[in-house]
Amino acid sequence: MDKLQLALLTAWGEEERQGGIQGRKRMQKVIYFLQQAGCPVDAEYSLHHYGPYSREVANITDIMVAEGLLEEIGGGNAGGQYTYTLSDRTRPMIQRIDRTQSVEEFEAFRDKAVELLEEDLWLLELGSTILYFRSRGKQPNWSAALQKACEYKRSNPENPASRDALTLAQRFGPPDA
């Protein structure tokens, strides 16, 4: 994940929802889904209790906040979530970027990203966990990945929300052989 990609993702979140990216968990899961769908995002993910998590994504976010390229609102002692928007200095930078091949490849995922940014947070969390078990956890098919993810997250695989999470994961992951 590089700074330009995160800035573009934040800009899409601002344009469509006028709210930027709401929550670090949402950011983590959205980027994971995009990566699994073939978006050229370089970030190493590992599975945590709350689903796939990339320290690199967390770091690039905090670096951009420290450099004044992103605005961070929220958090605090109450343990609330953070919201990210572009800073005033970053908006004109976005306007002036060279439209190179790598930028265009990333921008091709804009519609998918916007859809994910608006998705229910639990579906993102469970869906990304199912996707992780399917692609990295060596589960042979989606059904096994759903079972494994629900076992891992102590959730009922027959629950409607679990089925919705599976559908979401299937849309972004590899087909069953």
Added chain:
Amino acid sequence: MPDKVFRDPLYNYIGIDRDRDAWLLRLLDTPEVQRLRRIHQLGVSNFTYPGAEHNRLAHTLGVVHLMQSVLRHLEREHPDQEVQSARQPLLAAALLHDVGHGPFSHLFEPCLALDHEEWSVAIILNESTQVNQILREQGVYLAKHAADLIEKDNFEHPAWQKALLSSELDVDRLDYIRRDSLFTGAGYGHFDWHRILTTFHLDEDDKAPVWPKKAAMAIEEYIYARFYMYQNVYLHKTTRGFEALVKAMWRRADELRQDGQDVSAVPALERVWAVEKPSPETLSIRDYLAVEEFTVLAQMHRWCEHTDPILSDLAQRFLCRDGFAMIEPTPPPPTLVPDYTEWETAVCKCLKHHGYDNPAWYCLKDEVKAKYRMPYRPEKEPDQQTPTNSIFVENDFSKRVEISTVMPRLRPISEVEVPRPRYFVPREPSVRSDIEKLAKEWTWPGGALKAEASRDHIGVATIPLD
């Protein structure tokens, strides 16, 4: 029967029960584990700290010792079957977690495209190894369980078992920070490790290790020790310079090989280079284990006589400890796509002026990964915190919280650091002083919004030359 006792400079005595854990002693005597004697724990840090000659085997024994302490504590705190049945796999994983390391520990991983954890798992699971044979004699599932605990993407067992071996506060780190401090002589690794090991409990909900408030100061010391060790030892500019030199040398050899030229490969490396991407699927365990430090050193000796002037020069520089000097240009203004091309071009022009006909091989870019620059970086949002990105303690109300929320002194060293690349150039006085002057006076020109940044994972800047 009395314990088998090993003398150790950190713990004085490391004891292993000859009856209960005879299998562990047999495991220690396998050729795969004994090979760790010949792998420097800190790679080429001994170029900077002459005392840093300790090896992976001594560290491994230390990790076993600490795991034994943790297990004794857990058996008292949680006297249930779950801890009992995890004892043997956890001890096996502690002894074998580094068994797949290559020469000079992490240094040759990018050079030879290796992942030591992948090889550790392969060595444990492959029936041809003595390690595997001993584990199989102990139980049908022991090798698999131990390998599962080492393998990154494996979630077959409760998360607490993995957390003891690999998390923000685990037995591996607790040993190597103190051991590396002792052998380098740096003297930073002092903390109350005994308190850390014997006061935690496993959370009822997710089984994450949680420490009581009385252990918070010991953990604070541990985090500061990590911070000082990274600043002063692991990222020392001299060591990083030699690491960059080795990577450049190996990349030059790769380039020559791909160009069809003979690189005078020693037999062990010839077998590795015969496969496109060495992995347990493409290379036998035997051939992998044959690559040792003396193998790569012998290879470098051969390269000293090589007809390629760059390869021979880099090899000679390494073997004669003729390292590179570190240069840091003034930091560029914050931008979405940092572009160092113009700076690198200027350095290369300067090198060319000093007689370096292929200057890109002498302008080595070093970008330290964020996880190494910031030894403890907890996740900020509580609902994303786990033992692999945070350390948990109880606050005044016995509620589990991330430690920097109750120990504010940790915040300054837990916050993000904006990355800044370093460059290594030949240290001849005239070259160094000219490039230092260039760095001091460097002003970043416009056009910093180019989308294609120079990305070269091996560390050699790719420079368009005049």
